[in-house]
Amino acid sequence: MKTDDLIKALAADAKSVEPPIARTLAIAVGAGALLSLIGFMMALGPRPDFFELLSTSVRYTFKLIVMLSVAIPAFFLVRGLSRPDFKPDGSLWWLALAPALLLLGIALELASVPADTWHARMIGHNSFYCMTIIPILSLAPFVAVLYALKSGAPTYPTIAGAIGGVLSAGIGATLYASHCPDDSPLFVALWYPVGFAVMTILGALVGSRFLRW
Amino acid sequence: MLMRAAVAGDEAAYRVLLEQLSQLLRGVVRRGFAGVGVARDDVEDVVQDVLLAIHLKRHTWDPAMPLGPWVLAITRNKMIDGLRRRGRRPEIAIDLQQFDIEGEDPQTSIDAYDVQRVLSSLSDRNRDIVQSISIDGHSARDVADRLGMTEVAVRVALHRSLKSLADMYQEKAE
Numbered sequence: 001m002k003t004d005d006l007i008k009a010l011a012a013d014a015k016s017v018e019p020p021i022a023r024t025l026a027i028a029v030g031a032g033a034l035l036s037l038i039g040f041m042m043a044l045g046p047r048p049d050f051f052e053l054l055s056t057s058v059r060y061t062f063k064l065i066v067m068l069s070v071a072i073p074a075f076f077l078v079r080g081l082s083r084p085d086f087k088p089d090g091s092l093w094w095l096a097l098a099p100a101l102l103l104l105g106i107a108l109e110l111a112s113v114p115a116d117t118w119h120a121r122m123i124g125h126n127s128f129y130c131m132t133i134i135p136i137l138s139l140a141p142f143v144a145v146l147y148a149l150k151s152g153a154p155t156y157p158t159i160a161g162a163i164g165g166v167l168s169a170g171i172g173a174t175l176y177a178s179h180c181p182d183d184s185p186l187f188v189a190l191w192y193p194v195g196f197a198v199m200t201i202l203g204a205l206v207g208s209r210f211l212r213w
Numbered sequence: 214m215l216m217r218a219a220v221a222g223d224e225a226a227y228r229v230l231l232e233q234l235s236q237l238l239r240g241v242v243r244r245g246f247a248g249v250g251v252a253r254d255d256v257e258d259v260v261q262d263v264l265l266a267i268h269l270k271r272h273t274w275d276p277a278m279p280l281g282p283w284v285l286a287i288t289r290n291k292m293i294d295g296l297r298r299r300g301r302r303p304e305i306a307i308d309l310q311q312f313d314i315e316g317e318d319p320q321t322s323i324d325a326y327d328v329q330r331v332l333s334s335l336s337d338r339n340r341d342i343v344q345s346i347s348i349d350g351h352s353a354r355d356v357a358d359r360l361g362m363t364e365v366a367v368r369v370a371l372h373r374s375l376k377s378l379a380d381m382y383q384e385k386a387e
Contacts, residue, residue: 001332001347003235006261009347009375010268011228016372017220018272083273085286153270155290212383213270 021082021152028148032141033171046178059183070098071170081160082152105185124182127191134195138172161207162200169199259295263288265379298385339374
């Protein structure tokens with residue numbers, strides 16, 4: 001087939017354009033998060049005194065903010081990565097926001113509670129649930145985001161998949177954090193990253209195979 | 214401007230744009246491959262792959278951004294795919310340069326031949342549709358009338374066929 005003939009075929013197909021990738025991703029994230037939220041409300045739900053805790057418990061509110069500080073920058077990064085002309089730039093630093101906040105939280109925690117309670121606070125009561133439920137709650141957003149990315153054209157498919165994994169874990173972890181009774185930043189820093197690591201690695205693996213175009 | 218009209222579904226504007234882009238791309242790919250010693254057919258092969266990708270991924274272009282960097286990013290990706298398809302690593306390709314000088318012989322038409330093969334891998338009806346519209350220059354309306362299909366069905370078949378062409382390129386690169 002000659003190039004000019006191909007162009008004729010492409011022009012004849014001009015009306016087949018898909019919705020803008022940014023919109024597709026936003027809808028996918030919204031739908032995935034909603035699905036997880038529904039499952040979460042039916043199976044676990046937030047702590048019963050959720051609204052009261054938001055105004056009274058600094059630690060509880062803080063851990064929710066940390067989780068959102070992962071999910072929100074990850075969303076914008078995934079959106080950038082879905083385009084072929086994305087260049088890794090300063091926006092990657094937003095991923096450091098959550099670890100930085102968490103380090104600050106740890107420092108404040110260590111300064112404000114007696115040293116003999118550090119260990120108990122770090123180990124907590126729900127580490128096993130934390131490590132397993134976060135990936136489960138991440139699953140719906142994960143599938144939705146990776147599927148939406150398939151309609152994109154990422155120059156870095158592995159990284160796009162990995163950040164998609166971070167985003168889905170951010171959503172799952174935000175939900176789980178509202179349920180978990182362990183509020184110490186020490187607990188959050190030790191156990192939550194396990195769920196994030198699982199979803200990030202999964203995203204990189206799926207991305208490297210599934211997101212080539 | 215043209216791309217904005219094209220994304221809005223304007224066939225004529227889109228065709229003009231693709232024609233202009235294909236000339237630009239030919240130069241870019243040829244220059245990019247200059248040091249690697251790639252045959253003329255391979256350049257055209259990559260140009261077609263880029264045009265297909267521009268077409269199937271045009272919803273990833275942000276109208277608020279300039280078109281150039283987006284096109285060049287796609288071109289770069291497809292040039293790398295093109296080298297992979299030739300079964301060589303970009304870094305050792307320069308050593309193979311002398312073999313490619315013989316590249317005028319029929320052996321290098323292999324990729325052009327593959328496009329024919331891809332076309333022949335389509336169902337009879339889809340191949341008929343693609344060839345009528347591309348090579349014979351008929352409109353989707355005419356093809357629909359001739360085959361007793363609706364125009365929408367012809368457009369869907371055309372779109373599917375273009376996707377399988379792009380997939381075929383991608384499979385060969387992996």
